[in-house]
Structures are given as C-alpha cells and as structure tokens.
Amino acid sequence: MKTEANTNVRKIPKTKMFVTVGVFSAIAFILQMVGSFIGLKIGGFLEVEFSDVPALVLALAYGPLAGVLIELIKNLLHCAVTSTGFVGEFANFVITGILCFTAGIIYKYNRTYKGAVISLICATVTMAAAGMAANMFIMLPLYMPNAEPAVMAKLVLGTILPFNIVKGIVLSIITMLLYKRISKIIK
DSSP states (O other), rough: OOOOOOOTTTOOOHHHHHHHHHHHHHHHHHHHHHHHTTEEEETTTTEOTTHHHHHHHHHHHHHHHHHHHHHHHHHHHTTTOOOOOHHHHHHEEEEEEHHHHHHHHHHHHSSSSSHHHHHHHHHHHHHHHHHHIIIIIIIHHHHHHTOHHHHHHHIIIIIIIIHHHHHHHHHHHHHHHHHHHHHHHHH
C-alpha cells in the first residue's frame, strides 16, 4: 500500500503546471527586463529587481521544481539580450534557483503560514551561504579572472553577502504578501 508523506500536498495536473510555469516564466522575464532597464545596480553588477518573485511563488504553490524551471527559462531568455557573457545569468540561476528550491522543498512538507515563514527564512540563509561559495569559487573567477583572492573575498563579504541577505528578505516579504492571493488563482 502506497502512502504519501503529507496528505496536504495536492497533485497538480502536468499540463496546468507546465502552462503556469510558462506564463510565470514570461512574467519573470518581463520583470527582469524592466529591472535591467531601470538599472539599479549594487557594486556595478548586482541588479535590484523583482523577477524572482514569480519563481518563488510557484515554488511554494507547485513545489521546488516549478520555481527552478522558471529561473532556468527566465535566464535562458535573458541570455539573448545580455552583455555579461552569460556569467550573470548563470549566477542568477544558481543563486535564486537555490532560494526557490530550498523554500519549495521545506514548504512542501509544512504548508502553513508558519511553514512558509520558516521555508523563506531557511531559503534566504541557504541562498546567502551558497552565494558566498558560488561567487568566491565559480562566478567571480569567471567574471574577474585576474582578481586576487583577497579582493574577491572582500567583495563577497562586503557586497555580495549583504546584497543576497537583503534580496532574500525583500523577495520573501513580497512573496508572503502575494502568495495567498495568487495561490487561489493558480491552484
């Protein structure tokens, strides 16, 4: 006899999930383009934008895979209009993919308001920690190949880490404000 770990988790039809992921990916891409057009940058390369909210909302509603897929599609679309040599899109996918995956997997097993808050806090902490490692050992060496490790460490600790923490908090707050209203429509 097969039992499910959590009876509160409802199966979403695959067609509905794929269509919703596609629509939310388009919304995320448009938000990313608006964010790029406005040009609010920290440290010259960290963009302040809200294109990760659709992915985070769907990670909570449909599970971690939906959020990660939205991040992948959004960043693949953005590759066509970028000048970062795909490093920025790769970094955005890795960092916010971790945020969406962590929030989605934790919330999947505790679908309450408290569970959402805990999942978003854990996701922000995980994103910040993974962002430090990914930037120090992968992203910055690609983006700044001639930089000294001490310079990269200072950039990671002084700019990237605080940025990712604030980004996670802001995205979490916006997601909490929108999720209940949107989840009634998409479920």
